[in-house]
Amino acid sequence: MGEDWAISLKNVSKCFKRYPRPVDRLKETFLPGKSTVDTFWALKNINLEIPKGQTVGVVGQNGSGKSTLLQIIAGTLTPTLGELQVNGRVGALLELGSGFNPEFTGRQNVFFYGRLLGLSQQEIEQRFDDIAGFAEIGDFIEQPVKTYSSGMFVRLAFSVVAQVNADILIIDEALSVGDMYFQKKCIEKMKSLKKQTSILYVSHSITSVRNFCDRAIWIKEGEVEKDGECSFVCEAYEDSFIQRQAQNDAINKQNETNKITKNIDNQEQEVVIREVTTNKSTYLSGEDITITLNLDFIKPIQYYGVGILIRNEAGDLVTLFNTVRDDVVIEKPHEVIKLCIPNNNFTRGTYFIFASIVDDHILYPYDKLDFSANFFVDVKKNNIGIPVAEGYFRADHNWIF
Numbered sequence: 419m420g421e422d423w424a425i426s427l428k429n430v431s432k433c434f435k436r437y438p439r440p441v442d443r444l445k446e447t448f449l450p451g452k453s454t455v456d457t458f459w460a461l462k463n464i465n466l467e468i469p470k471g472q473t474v475g476v477v478g479q480n481g482s483g484k485s486t487l488l489q490i491i492a493g494t495l496t497p498t499l500g501e502l503q504v505n506g507r508v509g510a511l512l513e514l515g516s517g518f519n520p521e522f523t524g525r526q527n528v529f530f531y532g533r534l535l536g537l538s539q540q541e542i543e544q545r546f547d548d549i550a551g552f553a554e555i556g557d558f559i560e561q562p563v564k565t566y567s568s569g570m571f572v573r574l575a576f577s578v579v580a581q582v583n584a585d586i587l588i589i590d591e592a593l594s595v596g597d598m599y600f601q602k603k604c605i606e607k608m609k610s611l612k613k614q615t616s617i618l619y620v621s622h623s624i625t626s627v628r629n630f631c632d633r634a635i636w637i638k639e640g641e642v643e644k645d646g647e648c649s650f651v652c653e654a655y656e657d658s659f660i661q662r663q664a665q666n667d668a669i670n671k672q673n674e675t676n677k678i679t680k681n682i683d684n685q686e687q688e689v690v691i692r693e694v695t696t697n698k699s700t701y702l703s704g705e706d707i708t709i710t711l712n713l714d715f716i717k718p719i720q721y722y723g724v725g726i727l728i729r730n731e732a733g734d735l736v737t738l739f740n741t742v743r744d745d746v747v748i749e750k751p752h753e754v755i756k757l758c759i760p761n762n763n764f765t766r767g768t769y770f771i772f773a774s775i776v777d778d779h780i781l782y783p784y785d786k787l788d789f790s791a792n793f794f795v796d797v798k799k800n801n802i803g804i805p806v807a808e809g810y811f812r813a814d815h816n817w818i819f
């Protein structure tokens with residue numbers, strides 16, 4: 419590995435043992451050969467070379483092997499086979515809690531964790547105020563971390579990791595437990611570290627990988643499915659959702675007659691959202707989207723409002739529609755209500771629909787249905803094959819010369 423390389427993996431594989439019953443684990447220790455052990459290869463023949471200063475997003479479905487890969491690079495897991503070389507100091511924010519002692523105060527943990535990450539006592543003393551200042555947890559810095567909320571915990575852990583001047587920064591989803599304000603602050607901090615640090619960033623938010631990383635690696639069932647330029651890999655990964663969505667749609671159609679509808683026996687409830695559907699599962703930006711709510715009225719209510727929230731895959735609220743906000747007055751029960759979004763200007767991604775029926779002042783919900791349906795939006799490509807939009811949304815616009 420030359421000077422310019424930060425990380426190199428050659429044919430790295432990781433095998434875990436799985437014990438069908440807890441007693442099998444004991445048997446293996448005390449009666450080797452008598453237990454039933456399954457072996458499971460979480461990573462298979464991974465070959466990667468990451469140059470210094472590159473920001474790499476790691477994407478993949480749950481259980482595909484992302485965390486295992488990062489833990490091997492961070493040194494908290496050893497590979498079963500293969501060779502790993504890491505060139506420089508690693509700062510890793512992996513599982514919440516690793517590297518922290520719950521009985522110690524925040525201050526003590528900064529020193530404890532800082533030493534684990536390779537800083538000297540003096541270096542930590544010099545950086546302590548910056549670490550505590552960045553975390554913004556006030557007097558809690560003097561309290562045992564077992565009293566912290568998970569958000570406060572991640573604030574402190576990230577602050578330490580960000581101040582160790584690591585050559586390689588490894589960030590697993592952990593950040594997602596921080597509030598929006600702190601997540602943004604972390605991203606800004608990581609952006610400022612980008613030039614001098616190699617960053618490995620695992621996230622289920624394709625938008626943030628796309629916006630933040632230079633390169634992406636898609637891990638599928640323990641293997642590298644795609645590795646390359648960020649938007650190219652993200653697009654291929656998203657396309658795999660479309661295929662899965664189409665397969666699910668086909669299965670759902672077959673099972674249509676067995677469809678489980680919501681229990682409407684609850685006599686206390688006035689109205690139930692039975693089902694939410696979209697007229698297509700995949701749209702091109704610019705196409706019309708129609709969302710249909712099927713409602714069951716148990717008691718006749720007269721004035722009510724209908725709300726539809728649309729969230730992206732990171733859970734961010736992208737937009738909302740509400741009849742009350744729109745001054746649309748509904749005066750009688752309607753079993754079918756449709757929302758039409760003409761000429762949609764969503765950008766590429768998967769969107770989730772949250773529906774609610776509310777009172778006519780939006781003070782309380784009669785019923786709500788989270789993740790009631792989802793749809794995928796693809797964007798058009800321009801004349802030279804580049805997608806016409808990126809980011810969160812695309813406003814109507816004109817260029818004037």
Ligand SMILES: Nc1ncnc2c1ncn2[C@@H]1O[C@H](COP(=O)(O)OP(=O)(O)OP(=O)(O)O)[C@@H](O)[C@H]1O
Pocket residue numbers: 434435436458460478479480481482483484485486487
């Ligand atoms: N200590 C372990 N013992 C046995 N199996 C394990 C262990 N750790 C992970 N696995 C298995 O290895 C596979 C990969 O897990 P890993 O946590 O790396 O996936 P992931 O892509 O990070 O998933 P997620 O997106 O849900 O965090 C999973 O099937 C998991 O059950």
